[in-house]
Amino acid sequence: MLGAHRNSQMPDxxxxxxxxxxxxxxxxxxxxxxxxLPSLAMAGGRAYDTKTPSLRDGDLDPLxxxxxxxxxxxxxxxxxxxxxxxxxxGTDPPVAEPAVLRRIFDLWLAPRRDVGDPAKADxxxxxxxxxxxxxxxxxxxxxLGPDGNAILVTHPAAP
Amino acid sequence: MNRADTALTIYNxxxxxVGFAALRPLGLARHSTRLPRAGLAYLVGFGTLGTALALAAxxxxxxxxxxxxxxxxxxxGACVGIGxxxxxxxxxxxxxxxxxxxxxxxxxxxxxxxxxALAAIALAAKGxxxxxxxxxxxxxxxxxxxxxxxxxxxxxxxxxxxxxxYPPLLPTLDAAIFHFTGGFHxxxxxxxxxxxxxxxxLAALSLLDGIAPRALSLPALALxxxxxxxxxRLQTPTGDLILAYFVxxxxxxxxxxxxxxxxxxxxLAFGLLIAGTLTKLEGGFMxxxxxxxxxxxxxxxxGRAGRAGLVLLTTPLAIVPWRLWLANAGIPGSSxxxxxxxxxxxxxxxxxxxRFTESIxxxxxxxxxxxxxxxxxxxxxxxxxIAxxxxxxxxxxxxxxxxxAATGLAxxxxxxxxxxxxxxxxxxxxxxxxxxxxxxxxxxxxLSLALSDTIAEE
Numbered sequence: 001m002l003g004a005h006r007n008s009q010m011p012d013x014x015x016x017x018x019x020x021x022x023x024x025x026x027x028x029x030x031x032x033x034x035x036x037l038p039s040l041a042m043a044g045g046r047a048y049d050t051k052t053p054s055l056r057d058g059d060l061d062p063l064x065x066x067x068x069x070x071x072x073x074x075x076x077x078x079x080x081x082x083x084x085x086x087x088x089x090g091t092d093p094p095v096a097e098p099a100v101l102r103r104i105f106d107l108w109l110a111p112r113r114d115v116g117d118p119a120k121a122d123x124x125x126x127x128x129x130x131x132x133x134x135x136x137x138x139x140x141x142x143x144l145g146p147d148g149n150a151i152l153v154t155h156p157a158a159p
Numbered sequence: 160m161n162r163a164d165t166a167l168t169i170y171n172x173x174x175x176x177v178g179f180a181a182l183r184p185l186g187l188a189r190h191s192t193r194l195p196r197a198g199l200a201y202l203v204g205f206g207t208l209g210t211a212l213a214l215a216a217x218x219x220x221x222x223x224x225x226x227x228x229x230x231x232x233x234x235x236g237a238c239v240g241i242g243x244x245x246x247x248x249x250x251x252x253x254x255x256x257x258x259x260x261x262x263x264x265x266x267x268x269x270x271x272x273x274x275x276a277l278a279a280i281a282l283a284a285k286g287x288x289x290x291x292x293x294x295x296x297x298x299x300x301x302x303x304x305x306x307x308x309x310x311x312x313x314x315x316x317x318x319x320x321x322x323x324x325y326p327p328l329l330p331t332l333d334a335a336i337f338h339f340t341g342g343f344h345x346x347x348x349x350x351x352x353x354x355x356x357x358x359x360x361l362a363a364l365s366l367l368d369g370i371a372p373r374a375l376s377l378p379a380l381a382l383x384x385x386x387x388x389x390x391x392r393l394q395t396p397t398g399d400l401i402l403a404y405f406v407x408x409x410x411x412x413x414x415x416x417x418x419x420x421x422x423x424x425x426x427l428a429f430g431l432l433i434a435g436t437l438t439k440l441e442g443g444f445m446x447x448x449x450x451x452x453x454x455x456x457x458x459x460x461x462g463r464a465g466r467a468g469l470v471l472l473t474t475p476l477a478i479v480p481w482r483l484w485l486a487n488a489g490i491p492g493s494s495x496x497x498x499x500x501x502x503x504x505x506x507x508x509x510x511x512x513x514r515f516t517e518s519i520x521x522x523x524x525x526x527x528x529x530x531x532x533x534x535x536x537x538x539x540x541x542x543x544x545i546a547x548x549x550x551x552x553x554x555x556x557x558x559x560x561x562x563x564a565a566t567g568l569a570x571x572x573x574x575x576x577x578x579x580x581x582x583x584x585x586x587x588x589x590x591x592x593x594x595x596x597x598x599x600x601x602x603x604x605x606l607s608l609a610l611s612d613t614i615a616e617e
């Protein structure tokens with residue numbers, strides 16, 4: 001079956017060339033893959049020897065790549081699941097990538113919905129800024145560790 | 160074993176069960192040896208269950224544990240009901256070549272592949288790198304999260320996430336995983352992605368069995384598995400590699416059909432292309448190119464009998480339900496990153512020609528940046544050239560698709576709305592990976608065609 005589509009019988013000389021080429025390919029493939037294998041095996045071995053985190057820590061710890069996880073945990077505890085929120089990021093000290101940080105809060109706080117505008121949110125996360133500087137009236141302030149606060153916004157009653 | 164581990168085990172058994180059941184109506188129930196067949200079953204199960212759950216989610220059905228269980232049971236029942244095909248792929252003995260040295264090469268390749276796979280599992284099981292892939296955090300996981308917290312696919316939440324036009328197969332399956340584990344737990348996703356990647360490698364071995372001796376297939380797959388960018392990305396919870404698995408599987412199956420005339424392989428290619436179409440927008444485009452190339456080759460090789468391959472041309476239509484859902488939700492169906500209408504504007508294309516040429520230059524240069532990819536690409540090119548002397552139509556089909564897919568991607572960057580540097584930094588290596596992975600897995604097949612005089616059945 002394998003040879004059914006072939007054009008013609010292979011001349012001996014060409015057959016030897018093809019066999020040699022295939023042999024070179026096999027040797028090169030094995031040599032290169034064996035060359036990489038030790039570093040990959042060591043990465044796997046190191047991971048195997050590492051203590052497996054709890055499911056919750058495993059979910060949270062990788063986000064430290066983008067910002068302090070304490071603020072994420074405390075914000076999730078402070079803001080009820082059905083509430084809306086906004087993240088107001090200040091410059092004390094400056095945050096390298098505010099949009100990225102906002103995305104991480106969105107990810108961790110879901111199903112709480114980020115409405116963007118602090119004036120329209122139930123809660124505002126004042127990050128690297130004082131709660132007063134956000135510019136909304138609020139009643140409750142909850143500490144989120146050294147990175148900021150979560151404040152419960154007071155919305156004026158509808159006329 | 161904690162609750163999440165138990166739940167994930169049950170979920171994976173379900174995926175595997177659906178896959179094994181689906182192999183029967185495909186005609187692949189006795190195909191290959193057990194372990195590679197299990198890999199093929201997992202890949203097929205992932206695609207089948209993913210397609211069914213995505214369609215159900217579009218209809219408003221959330222991938223909860225009861226829903227996934229019922230849909231899985233219905234799929235298994237339907238597949239078992241259809242039963243084995245009369246034209247099923249027969250159980251073929253492994254091919255042999257190169258004598259004892261060939262067996263040694265296969266053994267070393269197999270050990271390397273196994274070691275790389277176990278190391279990848281050990282790393283992914285810790286789940287600590289899921290956030291290292293920005294696209295995962297930026298939109299793939301948030302989409303799964305939206306489905307998990309919503310009912311069906313919540314239109315408002317979906318529209319607020321980047322790339323809402325991407326079809327929902329992967330986010331729906333990830334949402335199902337969250338339901339099984341009882342909460343939003345993104346750290347379990349890397350292990351799932353790695354299991355799928357290993358299943359893909361086994362599936363590729365399965366599809367090469369009967370055509371290529373393992374002395375050729377195992378070293379080639381070992382090289383792919385240990386190529387650093389492939390190995391590190393195995394655990395990526397994004398759609399890029401998953402698209403590559405589906406498209407590559409379809410390419411292998413359809414070329415296998417060209418060679419062996421097994422209808423089972425054609426049916427498999429059809430199913431995998433549908434799953435690919437529902438994974439990423441590029442799935443439809445790459446699938447269509449593959450369908451065109453295979454159809455032309457089939458007509459050239461078989462004449463009227465090759466018309467069966469035309470069925471592959473219909474696979475991009477799998478996107479229609481998703482387009483209807485998007486239209487109903489008022490969400491644009493095309494990517495904001497490029498405008499297809501620009502293809503009809505010669506002046507625009509002429510002004511932006513440098514984007515096309517720069518993209519091609521980067522695609523040609525990129526594989527030569529490190530020696531594993533260089534080895535992989537050089538051997539693939541040599542295999543195409545050698546195979547062309549013995550099986551010119553099949554070699555041309557393989558080379559044609561690889562060239563068309565790469566050129567097509569460059570064409571998308573040509574009409575892109577973002578700076579070309581963005582595509583080069585963020586897109587080429589991810590989306591272009593499909594082309595390299597397909598080339599790597601086609602290599603042993605092409606070499607086998609050239610060596611068909613010297614390969615025998617055991």
